[in-house]
Amino acid sequence: MEQKSAFITIIGRPNVGKSSLMNKMLGQKVAIVSDKPQTTRTRIMGVLTNKETQLVFIDTPGFHKPRNLLGQNMIKAVGEGLGDVDGVVFVVDAAPDFKFDAENLPPAETQLIETLRNRNLPCVLVINKIDLLPEKEVLLEMISAYNAVYPFIAVIPLSAKTGDGVKILTEELMKFSHTAPHFFPDDEITDQSEQVMVAEMIREKLLRNLSREVPHGIAVSLEKFYERDTSSGEPILEVDAVIYCEKESHKRIIIGKGGAMLKKIGMHARYDIEQFYGIRASVKLWVKVKEDWRNREGLIRSFGLD
Numbered sequence: 001m002e003q004k005s006a007f008i009t010i011i012g013r014p015n016v017g018k019s020s021l022m023n024k025m026l027g028q029k030v031a032i033v034s035d036k037p038q039t040t041r042t043r044i045m046g047v048l049t050n051k052e053t054q055l056v057f058i059d060t061p062g063f064h065k066p067r068n069l070l071g072q073n074m075i076k077a078v079g080e081g082l083g084d085v086d087g088v089v090f091v092v093d094a095a096p097d098f099k100f101d102a103e104n105l106p107p108a109e110t111q112l113i114e115t116l117r118n119r120n121l122p123c124v125l126v127i128n129k130i131d132l133l134p135e136k137e138v139l140l141e142m143i144s145a146y147n148a149v150y151p152f153i154a155v156i157p158l159s160a161k162t163g164d165g166v167k168i169l170t171e172e173l174m175k176f177s178h179t180a181p182h183f184f185p186d187d188e189i190t191d192q193s194e195q196v197m198v199a200e201m202i203r204e205k206l207l208r209n210l211s212r213e214v215p216h217g218i219a220v221s222l223e224k225f226y227e228r229d230t231s232s233g234e235p236i237l238e239v240d241a242v243i244y245c246e247k248e249s250h251k252r253i254i255i256g257k258g259g260a261m262l263k264k265i266g267m268h269a270r271y272d273i274e275q276f277y278g279i280r281a282s283v284k285l286w287v288k289v290k291e292d293w294r295n296r297e298g299l300i301r302s303f304g305l306d
Contacts, residue, residue: 009087206254216294254287
């Protein structure tokens, strides 16, 4: 059978569930998730191969008004993610804490829709988090409002958390595929290196355990990442990582009283790393301060966030 492929970009505001949705479609976690805005900082590719068809998903940062150089790079990543793709998934939020107003869509969504219109991109609208919506009739109002501003080829309400509706979306996205070779090996699920994935696993634990203002100023850099055999011949993965933050006060929060917070983060990260690689892991963490690194191009580049 001839091979088919499609590149599909996932866009939306922060915290609408783009990464969770991609993970659910892939059946494996390749992008970190948290309840903090701007969890995703760069473009991440997820690869789904089903027999002759390969879908390459491009998960982009949440579209927001940038406040620093890192934020500008994130918005740039969204624009680059919309270049030369076969289709787009536009994710919006049906959760009750998002106060939907049919007359006034969020400015970020209005800008994204304008970009779609200017590029004339075929797009599927996904209304996520329907499991949190007590009044399902609100869905009809949302569908009507979004269809009034863009000719979406399909509208699919779903829950990335429960998986309800995700199969329907995947089947719809298969229609974007066309005759073309597979761009990734059929057993590959992401373009991320192992080092990047491990650093992101650590950052996810920081996002989940720290107060809202601290995690945005954090970057994680691996110093050591290698596998060795213990004296008993058992394989173990050695991970040494440095957590960079912007303030001494944040450093103290990350370390915690008596090192308790840093120990907790390391323990949770070690569990995920062991589950992913299927072997024991040793995770050692250090914390250093790099003031205002999000506005320093050299540091942004060194952290792989340019």
